[in-house]
Amino acid sequence: MQETSQEQVLWQTILGEAQLTQSEGNYKTWFEPAKLVEIDGEKIIIAHPNPFAKNQFEKRFNKDIVDILKKNGFNTPIIECVSKVKKKKDRVEVTAPSEPTVTVRSAKNISGLNPRYQFANFIVGDCNDLAYAAAQAAAAHPGERYNPIFVYGGVGLGKTHLIQAIGNEIINVTPSAKVKYLTAEDFVNDFLDHIKNKKGGFEDKYRNIDALIVDDIQFIAGKEKTQDAFFHTFNALHQQNKQIVLSSDRQPANIPTLTDRLKSRFQMGMMVDINLPDFETRCAIIESKAAGFDIEIPRATTEYLADKIKTNIRELEGAINKLLAFCEMQELEPTSDVAEGILDDIRASIPKHISPRQIIKKTADFFELKHEDIISSSHKNSRERQIAMYLIRSELRLSFPQIAREVNRKDHTTIMYGVEKIEKAIKFDAAIRDYISAIREKLYV
Numbered sequence: 001m002q003e004t005s006q007e008q009v010l011w012q013t014i015l016g017e018a019q020l021t022q023s024e025g026n027y028k029t030w031f032e033p034a035k036l037v038e039i040d041g042e043k044i045i046i047a048h049p050n051p052f053a054k055n056q057f058e059k060r061f062n063k064d065i066v067d068i069l070k071k072n073g074f075n076t077p078i079i080e081c082v083s084k085v086k087k088k089k090d091r092v093e094v095t096a097p098s099e100p101t102v103t104v105r106s107a108k109n110i111s112g113l114n115p116r117y118q119f120a121n122f123i124v125g126d127c128n129d130l131a132y133a134a135a136q137a138a139a140a141h142p143g144e145r146y147n148p149i150f151v152y153g154g155v156g157l158g159k160t161h162l163i164q165a166i167g168n169e170i171i172n173v174t175p176s177a178k179v180k181y182l183t184a185e186d187f188v189n190d191f192l193d194h195i196k197n198k199k200g201g202f203e204d205k206y207r208n209i210d211a212l213i214v215d216d217i218q219f220i221a222g223k224e225k226t227q228d229a230f231f232h233t234f235n236a237l238h239q240q241n242k243q244i245v246l247s248s249d250r251q252p253a254n255i256p257t258l259t260d261r262l263k264s265r266f267q268m269g270m271m272v273d274i275n276l277p278d279f280e281t282r283c284a285i286i287e288s289k290a291a292g293f294d295i296e297i298p299r300a301t302t303e304y305l306a307d308k309i310k311t312n313i314r315e316l317e318g319a320i321n322k323l324l325a326f327c328e329m330q331e332l333e334p335t336s337d338v339a340e341g342i343l344d345d346i347r348a349s350i351p352k353h354i355s356p357r358q359i360i361k362k363t364a365d366f367f368e369l370k371h372e373d374i375i376s377s378s379h380k381n382s383r384e385r386q387i388a389m390y391l392i393r394s395e396l397r398l399s400f401p402q403i404a405r406e407v408n409r410k411d412h413t414t415i416m417y418g419v420e421k422i423e424k425a426i427k428f429d430a431a432i433r434d435y436i437s438a439i440r441e442k443l444y445v
Ligand code: ADP
Pocket: 121, 122, 123, 124, 128, 153, 154, 155, 156, 157, 158, 159, 160, 161, 162, 285, 313, 314, 317
C-alpha cells in the first residue's frame, strides 16, 4: 500500500491532465479508480480494480498517458496495467470482476436494476460507440441532454446492458435518485393488473421518479390502452425534465401498430443504434468476460471464438463461460481445440429444427398478424408474406413448390417472384433488412 511520493506526484499529474482532456465518464470510470503502483525505469505500472482496464488502457488511453509522461521527462515510457484484485498466474484472491464494486446494490429492489450492468464493463467499438457516448451523456445530465434516449438493435447486442448502465450510473452519482427499470412487458402486466383489480396509484407509481427506463418498448405496440397510459406517463415525466430511456429491437418508425403519437415522442430525443460487433470488438469482449475466470485465455482461442460467433454477444458470453468453466474444472488449457468441442456441444443442444409453419408463425407474430393473414391470398400483407417465404427458403432450403404448399398456393412461380423480390429489397431497403434479421434471431430462441 505504501507509495513513494514520486509515484503519487506523477499520478496526480496524470490525473490532472486526464481530467482536462478526457470525458467525465472516461475519467471517472478509468482514471479515478486507478493507482500508479510502481515506476521501474521507463516502465510505469498502473493498477486498476476493474479487470477490463488493461484493455482499455492499452487501446484507448495509452497514447494520452504516454504523451503526459513524455512531458514529464520519460523518454520512452512503457505502460503496463495490472488488475489490482487478481493475479492469475499464482491464483490468489478470486473476485467476480463482472461485478465492479459499486454502491447500487441496496437500491436494487426498488430500481429493478442489475448492478452487473455498468458502463465500466461495457466494451466499446465501432458498433456501439455512438450509443455508448449518448448513454453516458444522458447519465451525466439526466433529463437535460437526450430525452428520451432511444437505443435500438438486434438481439443480444447489449441494449439491456447499456440502458441499465445509464440507471446504475445515475444512482452511482446521486444515490438518492429515484430510478426505475422495467421491461415493457412488466409495464403492460402492471397496467392490466391495476385495471383488473381496480387498483389506484398506477399514475403516481411511474411519475414520481427521476429516470424511467423501459426495455423492449416494441412490446407495447398494438396494446391500445397501455399505449395511452404510457403516452401520459411519458408526457408527465418529460415535462418535468425527468430522464426517459427506451430500448427496442428496431426504430420507432418500423414498429407496426405503435401509435403515431408515441412514434413521434420516441423520436424527439436521441435515437441510437447498436450494430453487430466487428472482429476486434468481439475479441475485446471475450477478453473482458474471460477476466472473470481464474485461467488465462490464449489469444488464439479468443480469435477462434470471435471468428465463430459473430452475431450475438449473449451467445459469445455463453460460449466463453462454458469453455472456461469446463477448463477450470478439468484443469485443461482452453485451446482452440477444446473451444471447438464446446461449440459443437452448444450447437448440438440448440434445436436447429424449425418447421415452415413455425417460420410463418414467427413472422406473423413479428408483424402482429395472424397465421391466416400470412397464408391468405389477399393483397394485404403481401410484403409480410414474401418475407415469410424468403425466410422459409433461406433457412430451410425448401424448393419453391414445397414452399407453395406451405402457404396454400397452387402456382410456385408466385413464390419464386416473392422470394426474388425480397432478395433484391434486402440490398437497398434497410427496414427490410432489419425485419429479416430480427425475425431470424427469433426463430431459434
Ligand atoms: P440485448 O438487450 O440487446 O438483447 P443484452 O444487453 O442482454 O442484449 O446483452 C447480452 C449479453 O452480452 C449481456 O450479458 C451483456 O452484458 C453482454 N454484452 C453485450 N454488449 C456488450 C458489450 N459491448 N460489452 C460487454 N458485454 C456486452
